[in-house]
Amino acid sequence: MADQPRKTVDSYVAALAPELRATAEALRTAILAAEPAAKESIKWGQPVYEISGPFVALKAFPRWVTLTFWRGAALANSHPMLLGEGDRMRHIRFTSPDSIDAEAVQAAVSDAAAANRELGDPTTRT
DSSP: OOOOOOOHHHHHHHHOHHHHHHHOOOOOOOHHHHHOOOOEEETEEEEEESSSSEEEEEEEEOOEEEEETTTTHTTTTTTTTBBBBBOOOEEEEEEEGOOHHHHHHHHHHHHOOOOOOOOOTTTTOO
16 A cells, blocks of 8 residues: 655645635744744644644634634733633634734734743643
8 A cells, every 4th residue: 555645734725725725824824924933744633833842723624714722721811812711722713814813813823832932842741
């Protein structure tokens, strides 16, 4: 059996419907503008961005694209657009490129990456 081609962030985004693709591309641009050193890869079936562990993931759904922040609960007071009620993660839904406030997204991304730099990988429990 031949090896399956490895899925990339480029192929993930390219496979999306046009409106979702445009939204995902705009979010990807905002993430990498805020944190150009972030490692970008596919993990858990979605694009994940890492600095000292994962800090944000991008996932497409049929009608929106979501950014999920690993330390979102800790960031929610300073970034009220983060939604959710869990004790760790929070998310933001985007329905179109026009729904994206790039400055707000970049600020949340920068704060999430800074938290990882300070606290380490959020997927490891001590």
